[in-house]
Amino acid sequence: MSLQRTWIKNPLAVFTANELDARGGIVVEGSTIAEVLACGQLPSQPVDQIADATGCVLMPGLINTHHHFYQTLTRAWAPVVNVPLFPWLQKLYPVWARLQPEALGLASRVAMAELLLSGCTTTTDHHYLFPQGMEEAIDVQVEVVRELGMRALLTRGSMSLGEEQGGLPPEQTVQSGDTILRDSQRLIDRYHQRGDGAWMQIALAPCSPFSVTTDIMRESAAMAQREDVRLHTHLAETLDEEAFCLKMFGLRTVDYLESVGWLNDRTWLAHGIHFNADEIQRLGAAGTGICHCPVSNMRLASGMCPTRDLEAAGVPIGLGVDGSASNDASNLMYEARQALYLQRLKYGAEYVTPERVLGWATRGSAKLIGRDDIGQIAVGKQADLALFRLDELRFSGSHDPVSALLLCGAERADRVMVGGKWRVIDGQIVGMDIKSLICQHRKAAAALIADL
Numbered sequence: 001m002s003l004q005r006t007w008i009k010n011p012l013a014v015f016t017a018n019e020l021d022a023r024g025g026i027v028v029e030g031s032t033i034a035e036v037l038a039c040g041q042l043p044s045q046p047v048d049q050i051a052d053a054t055g056c057v058l059m060p061g062l063i064n065t066h067h068h069f070y071q072t073l074t075r076a077w078a079p080v081v082n083v084p085l086f087p088w089l090q091k092l093y094p095v096w097a098r099l100q101p102e103a104l105g106l107a108s109r110v111a112m113a114e115l116l117l118s119g120c121t122t123t124t125d126h127h128y129l130f131p132q133g134m135e136e137a138i139d140v141q142v143e144v145v146r147e148l149g150m151r152a153l154l155t156r157g158s159m160s161l162g163e164e165q166g167g168l169p170p171e172q173t174v175q176s177g178d179t180i181l182r183d184s185q186r187l188i189d190r191y192h193q194r195g196d197g198a199w200m201q202i203a204l205a206p207c208s209p210f211s212v213t214t215d216i217m218r219e220s221a222a223m224a225q226r227e228d229v230r231l232h233t234h235l236a237e238t239l240d241e242e243a244f245c246l247k248m249f250g251l252r253t254v255d256y257l258e259s260v261g262w263l264n265d266r267t268w269l270a271h272g273i274h275f276n277a278d279e280i281q282r283l284g285a286a287g288t289g290i291c292h293c294p295v296s297n298m299r300l301a302s303g304m305c306p307t308r309d310l311e312a313a314g315v316p317i318g319l320g321v322d323g324s325a326s327n328d329a330s331n332l333m334y335e336a337r338q339a340l341y342l343q344r345l346k347y348g349a350e351y352v353t354p355e356r357v358l359g360w361a362t363r364g365s366a367k368l369i370g371r372d373d374i375g376q377i378a379v380g381k382q383a384d385l386a387l388f389r390l391d392e393l394r395f396s397g398s399h400d401p402v403s404a405l406l407l408c409g410a411e412r413a414d415r416v417m418v419g420g421k422w423r424v425i426d427g428q429i430v431g432m433d434i435k436s437l438i439c440q441h442r443k444a445a446a447a448l449i450a451d452l
Ligand SMILES: Nc1nc2[nH]c(O)nc2c(=O)[nH]1
Pocket: 068, 085, 089, 207, 208, 211, 234, 237, 296, 322, 323, 326
């Protein structure tokens, strides 16, 4: 049986994340991109369907490389609106310790729906809370990913260093090393897909230096190498974390990372702000990736990721929205806009261009999660695509369409395709009752903080 061929025709402009000319549109065959047409070029063979992209910017689906979906239940919670990371976490841990599977399912659905509507086709999630009753948290998320038809890299997060051992999280939120490793192995065996076109992948993600033991860092690295899966953690997010590492381990953060076997190209780090020049060179030599989370870094006043210095040293840069208790939006286009403006303050307008930032959100993010089959428009890549209409009021009078996406504040895709299937049409998620989801999610969010 021949595969269905769809010509996405007549785009106003195309951002390919490479040097290709795709002004003639692209042909999708089954789940992949079969033809990239230069200006005026026609498909080489007949097509079954035409998708009219008139007035739209066509681009690769965005890729989100850091999130905590469950935190959509604690957005804009008054007690933590005006505090930095450590007190923010200490106030929130007891709330999050109440999380149960149904609420996690709703939270994950809300986060992914927001991402999808912002043009995101692949997301990661860093889930590190497994209180009683939540042993199958990642399994719950797998079901939601499948329901929404996105690609995902779900990370098995963990916390094992409780307050009694000098860590930050309370005892009821930590697990034993054995439990963490057993579940990590189970999830890899059950869900991790390999190769081009993978829909579901698993990575290992001990939470942060102040919430996990060195043993679990080392053992996770060993398992990741044995199973060939990726490693993820928070690092160098705040100066409090740096002080913690110096006090607890007698090491700066990157030395600590190296000491536990993580300074390599299997690892990508969330935030990556507080590095010195030598550490930046070492991260680059190792090929360790950094996920820049500008909104969270501003919200928690954590600092500013040194993206240009990192890139100059060879560090791959991607983008992430971070958890919704510190952003509080799961909109990757909005995040890209914030990255553009924040980074311009440090590195100037000439370096921090819309194309560079969209590159971080697509091809750069793909590299962080070890994928070459997504994040750009080229023949043979997965047909993960986003189309943004530029006929809304906010774009009126704009000239350069790709720049306009960020400068005029695009926030909602008109159409989104994942692996050749339309998941968003006319700005609506296919088959999803958003009103009902909001109603259930709001109830779950209210229940989580009730009586506190
Ligand atoms: N922005 C965030 N940083 C963190 N560090 C840590 O241990 N947990 C978190 C988190 O949820 N968000």
